[in-house]
Amino acid sequence: MDAGTKTWRHDRPRIREILRLESSPGRISVEGWVRTVRHGKGVAFLAVNDGSCLASLQVVIDAAAPAGATLPQVGTGACVRVRGRMVASPGTGQRWELAADELEVLGPVDETYPLQKKRHGPEFLREIAHLRPRTNLFGAVFRVRSRLAFAVHRFFQERGFLYVHTPIITANDCEGAGEMFRVTTLDPFHPPGAAGQAAWGEDFFGEKTGLTVSGQLEGELFAMAFADIYTFGPTFRAENSNTSRHAAEFWMIEPEMAFADLAADCALAEEFFRYLVKVALQECAEELAFFEEYVASGLTARLEAVAAAVFERMTYGEAIEQLQRSGRTFAFPVQWGSDLQSEHERFLTEHVVKGPLFVTDYPVELKAFYMRLNDDGQTVAAMDLLVPRVGEIIGGSQREERLEVLERRMRACGLVPESLRWYLDTRRWGSCPHAGFGLGFERFLMYVTGVENIRDVIPFPRTPGNARF
RNA sequence: UCCCCAGUAGCUCAGUCGGUAGAGCAGGCGGCUGUUAACCGCCUUGUCCGUGGUUCGAGUCCGCGCUGGGGAGCCA
Numbered sequence: 065m066d067a068g069t070k071t072w073r074h075d076r077p078r079i080r081e082i083l084r085l086e087s088s089p090g091r092i093s094v095e096g097w098v099r100t101v102r103h104g105k106g107v108a109f110l111a112v113n114d115g116s117c118l119a120s121l122q123v124v125i126d127a128a129a130p131a132g133a134t135l136p137q138v139g140t141g142a143c144v145r146v147r148g149r150m151v152a153s154p155g156t157g158q159r160w161e162l163a164a165d166e167l168e169v170l171g172p173v174d175e176t177y178p179l180q181k182k183r184h185g186p187e188f189l190r191e192i193a194h195l196r197p198r199t200n201l202f203g204a205v206f207r208v209r210s211r212l213a214f215a216v217h218r219f220f221q222e223r224g225f226l227y228v229h230t231p232i233i234t235a236n237d238c239e240g241a242g243e244m245f246r247v248t249t250l251d252p253f254h255p256p257g258a259a260g261q262a263a264w265g266e267d268f269f270g271e272k273t274g275l276t277v278s279g280q281l282e283g284e285l286f287a288m289a290f291a292d293i294y295t296f297g298p299t300f301r302a303e304n305s306n307t308s309r310h311a312a313e314f315w316m317i318e319p320e321m322a323f324a325d326l327a328a329d330c331a332l333a334e335e336f337f338r339y340l341v342k343v344a345l346q347e348c349a350e351e352l353a354f355f356e357e358y359v360a361s362g363l364t365a366r367l368e369a370v371a372a373a374v375f376e377r378m379t380y381g382e383a384i385e386q387l388q389r390s391g392r393t394f395a396f397p398v399q400w401g402s403d404l405q406s407e408h409e410r411f412l413t414e415h416v417v418k419g420p421l422f423v424t425d426y427p428v429e430l431k432a433f434y435m436r437l438n439d440d441g442q443t444v445a446a447m448d449l450l451v452p453r454v455g456e457i458i459g460g461s462q463r464e465e466r467l468e469v470l471e472r473r474m475r476a477c478g479l480v481p482e483s484l485r486w487y488l489d490t491r492r493w494g495s496c497p498h499a500g501f502g503l504g505f506e507r508f509l510m511y512v513t514g515v516e517n518i519r520d521v522i523p524f525p526r527t528p529g530n531a532r533f
Numbered sequence: 534u535c536c537c538c539a540g541u542a543g544c545u546c547a548g549u550c551g552g553u554a555g556a557g558c559a560g561g562c563g564g565c566u567g568u569u570a571a572c573c574g575c576c577u578u579g580u581c582c583g584u585g586g587u588u589c590g591a592g593u594c595c596g597c598g599c600u601g602g603g604g605a606g607c608c609a
Contacts, residue, residue: 107566301607310609
């Protein structure tokens with residue numbers, strides 16, 4: 065399995081392909097961006113990268129050759145087209161190199177080009193998010209992102225799941241998964257209606273709308289027709305969260321399975337998580353080696369361990385006991401009924417089980433209305449998957465399929481059942497047990513790459529106060 | 534939103550006790566028998582985040598603000 069090695073144009077082989085050839089293809093033409101220029105007395109070396117892989121192609125230019133005349137125009141960052149013959153490299157560090165006779169500058173650079181042939185900090189690179197994909201780190205991150213996004217679809221498609229596009233614009237503002245961004249075409253300077261009163265009825269959709277915080281509710285509707293479905297799309301939260309783990313716009317994967325209970329939900333989450341880790345190990349080895357060296361040492365061993373491990377399972381009640389028995393003092397007290405804090409979750413996954421951990425069956429007061437009430441009347445069939453370093457990476461539950469119980473839970477949560485009539489209809493007619501979960505794609509990428517800030521695994525991050533690029 | 538830390542050359546950073554700013558890299562010029570973020574020599578580069586204050590004198594001390602980072606809450 066090694067997708068992405070074929071080029072779509074025979075006259076522009078990718079550097080990735082060129083570098084892995086067994087024999088010289090003879091004369092070729094290569095296009096890409098210059099990473100470094102090294103000048104010798106009669107010869108110069110360019111490292112040319114086209115984004116197809118981490119490695120750059122070494123281009124050798126004889127100062128006396130025609131290409132040598134163009135050389136003074138080439139600096140770090142320039143876009144070039146090079147023609148010449150592929151030859152075995154006499155130097156160490158690369159097998160092949162391109163002995164250039166033609167060098168064309170497609171896009172010159174000047175001395176103000178901000179990227180240098182040295183390491184930059186991620187904070188600086190975030191300020192030039194339009195240029196950072198040209199760096200080793202972000203090249204690697206976004207190649208992994210692309211490969212894993214494809215693997216997400218492969219996983220579900222191979223298992224017969226239907227891919228459903230749930231709406232981006234929604235009128236559900238009662239799910240409680242977070243603050244919503246408003247979607248409106250009303251004139252902010254001259255809104256209709258009386259002062260101090262919003263006239264949503266006059267708005268584009270005739271009611272108050274916003275960007276989705278989850279595709280789950282619509283996903284459930286499809287699960288009750290296609291049995292196994294998944295969504296994979298952008299999600300928006302207008303929370304004023306300023307952390308390395310939150311973004312206002314992120315991508316979420318949400319499978320939903322009919323005829324599944326919480327145990328089946330966990331089983332799928334575990335299989336899915338392990339599948340993606342294996343794909344990363346098998347198909348992104350070059351990138352992982354880079355992360356191992358420059359981002360997070362021990363990464364590969366951790367991923368290999370996870371790929372082989374059976375994930376631990378623990379109920380919320382057992383988790384509370386473990387924390388109380390640990391003898392540790394936590395900033396937040398541990399008692400049945402209060403939510404697990406970050407410090408508690410990290411202790412459980414990093415010290416108690418030292419690996420991925422499902423915590424299940426939380427007190428009903430802590431969780432959303434749609435989670436199925438357990439027979440004890442105290443807990444709901446919810447699960448969170450906790451992993452070291454990142455914390456909560458998956459949240460899911462078996463859904464409440466009993467109409468009366470669901471309506472009662474909605475009222476208890478301060479929701480008006482009538483506002484979600486269409487959702488309740490699935491329980492009214494042909495209801496069935498079902499379960500699902502949500503995986504934050506960026507959080508998974510953080511886990512797999514070792515990158516510690518969510519802003520560095522999404523191409524153009526949106527966070528409070530920042531929507532540039 | 535709360536708590537903590539930081540902001541000095543294009544980048545990474547040093548700057549002692551308050552005495553008017555420096556190194557590496559980048560850039561320019563020159564050298565070098567084929568380099569590997571090459572190397573060697575010379576040269577250029579500053580609103581010390583902004584603002585107000587203390588002081589004979591502030592990059593340094595104090596207040597306020599802005600930006601960035603870490604942590605918390607919320608969550609994926």
